[in-house]
Amino acid sequence: MPKKNSKKTDSKPLFNTPHRLPAFNDEDQSFGMVSQNNATNNIFRLNSKRGSKDLPFNKKEIRSDTVTAITQATHLGLAEAVMLDYVNFKFNQVPNHENTAEFMFTLNQYMKDTGRKDPKSARNAIKHRLDAIASTAYSYHGGDDKNPYNQNFGAHPLLGYDYKRGGKIFITLTPFFHDLLVNHAMPMPYHKLMFMLDPVKEAVALYILRAIIDNKRVNKASPRGNRIKVKTLLNRIESLPTYDEVMASDRRVTDRIIDPVFKAVERLANSKDGAIIRYSFIGKDGKPLDYDSLDYAMFIDADLVIEEWNHYPEKYLERWNKTQKKIQHRRKKNKAKQEKDKHHA
Template sequence: MSKDHEQDFKILVDQEVKDYITPKKEGAPQTIPNTLDVSSSKYDNLRYQASLESMATTELGRSKTSKNTSLDPITGEGTLQRDRARIFITNYEKLTSELGRGTANLMDMASIELAKINNYTGSITTDTVKYTVEIDLEEYMHLRGWKVTSNNKRKRKTEVKDDLDLLFETSIEWDEKRRGKSEHQGRMRLISGYNISRRGLITIEFVPTFASYLANSYIYKFPQDLMKIDNPTAYQLGKKLASYYSMNNHQNKKIDSEGFMSISITALLTYLEDYIPSYERVNAENRQVTARIIDPFDKALEELETSDIIQFEYCNAKKAPLTEDQLKDIDYQKFSKLYIKFKMTEYPKEN
């Protein structure tokens, strides 16, 4: 963050968030379904929390900048090209963090907090949206499964600050389908400022335009135990499965009587393209397809199941069981045509 911006955006330790937000619109909007008691700041014993997801945050969250970013030698801006979006990072070379696990976790946590302070009506505007969220560092560390000690708190505080510096410099433009038509959204910044107080209170101020866009987007149930997953591939996969399950569960589609639904491995590998290399790339390099594609994917699924986040098994289309031939010997051609059937563990009933 620049010195000028730091002077413009100083948040006193004991100042209330209400000083930075616009009062909510009058009326009786529908409350976002959330298994969290919003009057409590503790997260213990919660399996799921309501979170907000959109095309922009999906593309941002699944992206890694370390190897995929082109740098403008004149402006110093980094650009990451996605299929449906472009991500821009100003002062890229001066930053000490990268888009990846840390920034994804912070954005997910901030999206959860944004969901809690905004009532979902589908028509929240920049004038009515509440766009400042607070995250307690010690509670965040607890959710991540990190030991809360003085030394570790200092270390994690530095990591969070570096990730927030990057998010402050980040903007995104994207294409999104609305009412069956593709619409282009021009470049938009994510956050306008942040502060981490001496006692460890993280305050993030979203850009109101982005906050209202996100607050009007898709609501899904985020499995809280996912925060503790260390494997970044498993984290990304778990988030994709949770979002997919929540969307289809809410629409009452594709779910059988036991709560299972299926999704193709090809779709999941496409989503994980920054974490698991493509077959074309691996085949052009060392050709270790099993070690670089199949094994990491399987390990991520197993970790999600071991952590009691999902139950799964491999299958064919329409949840048809694997044949003996498929079970004997699996190569990439066979593997890429498979599906997984899965369900989220102890998934709450829809409101």
């Protein structure tokens, strides 16, 4: 586990992430906030059941498309990914979090946020998942040097923690991770259903929810924010087998791929705690899918369309979009001035 380090970062933020997303009315507080970029999104999809190999000294290397993790944990997967998002979520609730890497949450808060009833089970889950994260170094190699929010980085640990008596969990972000979240990430509305879903029994729903809120944030005010290709969606669901894997075994594509996706999206539209209210699967021809005659080719060519979100904070996306455009305009203006000054020098 990395040692605690409370050193404050001195780098000037390129984009100030807001402290916390306010409640949108007195009764509904469905969304909170995380800081996200391509690296954190890809870290979420790491899974030791895929792309894993043993290393000397009881370590493992786990790879996704653009992220490599070196870990001493016996397993690294969706439960740990959701816990890392939970840490990110709680960090964004801390006042003045841009200037501190240390914060805490309580066992009772975690139980309320995750819907757990048994304190012992919740305590064990916290310790097991934070142990796995704290014993892992992450690297990212899918970046763009010209984009301050998509920078490559070598192997870094992300955090350390202490579990104190009385159910108090003290988190210390490493200087690297603190800088990444504050200065090189964008704010993203994050539905709290993510913490309520079971990472084993409801893994497909978790991956889909994470994908559609990421898609919504990335596409901002564009209509694409409410549409995502099923083919793209499947690439982000690490718990499902691939088409080739299914065809090489029992060939039950509908049972093992199509139906689990439909069932998971239905869960996300649950009237009690769903993140979405209305949705549809629209085929390549622009019409709703005909489930009775559906095959795999038709399925992957379709779009999942979110027709109505449950209290999504649209006004914040509009605000961030305007702010980002101003920053981009200012950068272009400064770059043009530098080129002009250089030319006249």
